[in-house]
Amino acid sequence: MSVIVIIKRWLSYSRNFPLNLYLKRLNQQPTVNYCHTVSFSNIQRISLINRFFNNNCKMYDWNNLPRPNVIFVLGGPGAGKGTQCNLISKKFGHVHLSAGDLLRKEQNTAGSQYGELIAEHIKNGTIVPVEITCKLLMNAMLENMISLAKMVEGNDKPIATGNFLIDGFPRNQDNLDGWQKFVGDKVNVQLVLVFECPEEVYIARCLKRGQHSGRADDNPESMKKRLDTHLNQTMPIVKYYEKLDLVKRIDSSRSIKEVHEECCTILQSLMAQAK
Numbered sequence: 001m002s003v004i005v006i007i008k009r010w011l012s013y014s015r016n017f018p019l020n021l022y023l024k025r026l027n028q029q030p031t032v033n034y035c036h037t038v039s040f041s042n043i044q045r046i047s048l049i050n051r052f053f054n055n056n057c058k059m060y061d062w063n064n065l066p067r068p069n070v071i072f073v074l075g076g077p078g079a080g081k082g083t084q085c086n087l088i089s090k091k092f093g094h095v096h097l098s099a100g101d102l103l104r105k106e107q108n109t110a111g112s113q114y115g116e117l118i119a120e121h122i123k124n125g126t127i128v129p130v131e132i133t134c135k136l137l138m139n140a141m142l143e144n145m146i147s148l149a150k151m152v153e154g155n156d157k158p159i160a161t162g163n164f165l166i167d168g169f170p171r172n173q174d175n176l177d178g179w180q181k182f183v184g185d186k187v188n189v190q191l192v193l194v195f196e197c198p199e200e201v202y203i204a205r206c207l208k209r210g211q212h213s214g215r216a217d218d219n220p221e222s223m224k225k226r227l228d229t230h231l232n233q234t235m236p237i238v239k240y241y242e243k244l245d246l247v248k249r250i251d252s253s254r255s256i257k258e259v260h261e262e263c264c265t266i267l268q269s270l271m272a273q274a275k
């Protein structure tokens, strides 16, 4: 290891000394460089994201990390977004972040100040304010970017770019506005995949899933509201991205395998263009 590399590592550590000390006190792994995967409690997450927003913590400034690629995944309730994201993620290595899953996790986190609010929105099929959802998404992206990034000797910046599938976002105008405000050009939105089925298929799938999912919204009452939200709030967002020529609509009433094959064709063509 050259002297320059040692000095760089020392500078990287000392620059983050207060944060490292803080994490050490909490028996957390200190964040010496970009290669560490760090797991934070909920309160630390919020504190870190605040630091990021205030741009106080250089370690977590996205300007120091490669600009990630994002594919948004939209579609009605039960369209198969989660199922297809899992398959894409296994085949192509994308990191799958589901806005709904992040919100449910936050809702179930003991002591979360947002728990009740999130529960109410989920039951009513309405959309949680973007400040909460965007913070959860950005924090999850940042954690993944830090663990994905690779420092190369002699290079000041890490090189590995994150490829993210963001499932169930942006769901309405508030989501879109918040995304533009907090994230904007920090990421490269490559594509919006939209999974579509006839309404009766959405309903049948969610009600069947409701027999074992334990979800508070897989019932006929919540389904009506979720479908209404999808039609009146999410579809205008799809139209917005259509004007930017970023949308691929996929008929997801077919078998899981058939839908996956179409996704693979789309992703392969995207990757060929990106080369």
Ligand SMILES: Nc1ncnc2c1ncn2[C@@H]1O[C@H](COP(=O)(O)OP(=O)(O)OP(=O)(O)O)[C@@H](O)[C@H]1O
Residues within 6 Å of the ligand: 075, 076, 077, 078, 079, 080, 081, 082, 083, 084, 100, 168, 205, 206, 208, 209, 252, 253, 254, 255, 256, 257, 259
């Ligand atoms: N192509 C398909 N054919 C039949 N069943 C499917 C298909 N895709 C998904 N499913 C089933 O439908 C249910 C809903 O799928 P999934 O959770 O992937 O949808 P989703 O769009 O992520 O739903 P939500 O937005 O409500 O979270 C699951 O039980 C899943 O196994």
Ligand SMILES: Nc1ccn([C@H]2C[C@H](O)[C@@H](COP(=O)(O)O)O2)c(=O)n1
Residues within 6 Å of the ligand: 077, 078, 099, 100, 101, 103, 121, 122, 125, 126, 127, 128, 129, 133, 167, 168, 169, 170, 171, 175, 217, 226
């Ligand atoms: N951007 C989002 C995504 C989800 N929610 C809430 C409201 C949804 O009905 C619920 C379930 O999401 P799903 O698992 O179907 O993607 O979560 C939201 O408010 N904002």
